[in-house]
Amino acid sequence: MAKWKKTLFSSLLFSLPFVLAACGGGGAKEAPVNADGNTIVKLGQQTAPNSKLPKGDTYSDNAYRRLMKKELGIELESAFEAHGDDYGRQVSLAIASGEIPDIMAVSREELEELADNDLIADLSEVYEEFASDHIKEIYNSFDKVQLDAATVDGQLMGIPGTANDFGPNMVWIRQDWLDNLNIQLDTDKNNAITLKELEDTAKTFKEKDASGTGKTQGLAIAHWLSSDNHGGSAYTASAIFNVFDAFPKTHIKDSNGKLVYGSNTPETKETLVQLNKWFEEGLLDPQFGTRTYDDIHAMMVNGELGIVPGPWHMSDWGLVQAKASNPDAQFTPFAIENDEGFVNGVSKPGVGSFIVVRKDFEKPEVAVQMTNLLFDEIPNSEDMATEFPEIYEYTQLAVDGSVRPINIELFKNLSEIDDAVIASQAALGETNMDDISSFIVKNNAEKIKAYLDNPEGADTTDWAVYASRYLAVNNVMGGVREQGNFNEINPIAIFESVKAAERNGAQIGKLEEGQFIKFVTGEESLDNFDKYVKTWEEQGGKAILEEMQTIVDADK
Secondary structure, three states, X not given: OOOOOOOOOOHHHHHOOOOOOOOOOOOOXXXXXXXXXXXXXXXXXXXXXXXXXXXXXXXXXOHHHXXXXXXXXXXXXXXEEEOHHHHHHHHHHHHHHOOOOOEEEEOHHHHHHHHHOOOEOOOHHHHHHHOOHHHHHHHXXXXXXXXXHXXXXXXXXXXXXXXXXXXXXXXXXXXXXXXXXOOOOOOOOOOEEEHHHHHHHHHHHHHOOOXXXXXXXXXXXXXXXXXXXXHHOOOOOHHHHHHOOOXXXXXXXXXXXXXXXXXXXXXXXXXXXHHHHXXXXXXXXXXXXXXXXXXXXXXXHOOOEOEEEEXXXXXXXXXHHHHHHOOOOOEEEEEEEOOOOOXXXXXXXXXXXXXXXXXXXXXXXXXXXXXXXXXXHOOOOOOHHHHOHHHHHHHHHOOXXXXXXXXXXXXXXXXXXXXXXXXXXXXXXXXXXXXXXXXXXXXXXXXXXXXXXXXXXXXXXXXXXXXXXXXXXXXXXXXXXXXXXXXXXOOOOOOOOOHHHHHHHHXXXXXXXXXXXXXXXXXXXXXXXXXXXXXXXXXXXXXXXXXXXXXXXXXX
16 A cells, blocks of 8 residues: 555644644653552543443443553543544644643544654554454454554554444334335345335325324435445435445446546436435425434434434434334334345445554553453453453443443454344354353344343343344345345545545535535426536546545555
């Protein structure tokens, strides 16, 4: 892979006092210790609005931090705690001042800024020496894509997270409504429905007021229409675009091997024509374009939506709220197949956030040791309840992963499918549950079985795991692959900073979003689609494609 190109600081960094950390001779500063001799480590801690922490625990004092002190002799303290955009602002402020925490999670762009300005440690040697075989196997399963993304000028500058971003996108449909209206879907049992079936179901739900609220919607879609990743596909039309061989917000190769932006293809236009038709017919939410994501989510929870686009884990955090409000609610996930019976889906190399270590931190190996503990020793424990009782309690309470001090995800490529199959087979009695070595997989198997054994009396958490791991991953995501019906699209993934995108990416993104709303609502004719593409190119899109093409060609 070509060396990463260095980038200029953003305007935010120019506008704030900037002090570079010492990067010359001096070496590492001695890490402070507490009264018990534990090394004090300052963290940049990402948080979540609903962590589900048990009473008395906080982000500053919880089972993970207590475990780190016990097992590794380190006391973790928060340099700052923040959620979402606020966390990003805290990171930016830390970079601008040159005073960064000992350890924190950052984006690829932030990692590059930190490395360019000599603020973070080269972890190449400590990774090779301290990373467990299991951790190394995880990265090897992705052909080391993540490690390449974390490498700047030949040096490993962070511990990368993985993100299994693979399709297909799917729609979750209220099974209880289907049953009440005697609608039969997926009669060939291939875990996919046709676009015509989706349309007919939406019409029937709306016309028959399947919810009984007088407010039943056919389809409701977020105004940004599509997502560039599977995990962010909730309330989008991504699965519908894919039926038309359209892959918006992704960069793909044309028949000549040249980069093309997926939002600007004839297939995307064809999908917009279909969405406009549904809008004109009243099948698509008449408030499309103005209704917020939270509004749509509330409609789902309140039982006004019977068709919910979303990823495989939608039941864990979204649909479970509808289930809690209405125990009779049942959702079945389906992929959407094209006229040839194939399901299209985008699969991209999975890279998440990056854990970086302050350059002059005395014990950079601590970051790798924490990674081993969190993503090898704990999940692979044969008796978590005995070895890590407080963490075991957290798994039972479904405590959010943001509570972990190393706030990334680490799992093998396509492991969700393998793990779901193992858990499902055990829950169905096809294999012995006691033979499952992974606590997490076994725990999922037990929850699936608990739901199957007593659907009416099962906890909503049991249902959520049953729906996500058994129905969505085992049946749909694994099923279409096993049957040979999945057409996997692999877009171009570029981790280098693209200067043209930094200059104009936000501008043309806003242009696309606004123009597509106009196309769907009919405010502007789709006869002007080519005109829109030309405007997109003139406002910076062409320059972005050209720069990306140069990077791709250089990396061949």
